Amino acid sequence: MASELAFPVSVRLDLESFGSLRRLEATGLSRSDAIRQALVAAADRLWEPEVLAAEAAELMNDSVDRAEMRRLDAELDGLDEPIGGVSDASG
Known part of the structure; x- marks a missing residue:
């Protein structure tokens, strides 16, 4: 080898x-x-489908990780709002 x-x-x-x-x-x-x-x-x-699926399932069942995902999602949603209340004229 x-x-x-x-x-x-x-x-x-x-x-x-x-x-x-x-x-x-x-x-x-x-x-x-x-x-x-x-x-x-x-x-x-690490790249076997079963390993990846198990890791994904573990993350989905991790309450701390899920809370962090929700927090980040809410934070990112706030970035879509126009600054100072000014909206784009096209939409």
């Missing part, structure tokens, strides 16, 4: 992440290949 270009990265792992890395290495992957494959797989999962 190695490519011609390599970008060195330093990371500090917590115990859970280190344990996951060890399990990947136990399959015979090198440490670098295990990390590369895990990063690619994680990034790919």
Whole structure:
């Protein structure tokens, strides 16, 4: 899986992440290949329709986020009103 270009990265792992890395290495992957494959797989999962749908559902059920959306919607609606009561002559 190695490519011609390599970008060195330093990371500090917590115990859970280190344990996951060890399990990947136990399959015979090198440490670098295990990390590369895990990063690619994680990034790919972000764009899976099921993941996106679950994230959207989570946001729709988030009362704090919904309140913020309503507040912003009301704020943006106020921007449509003419300044100083002067309206556009065309409409």
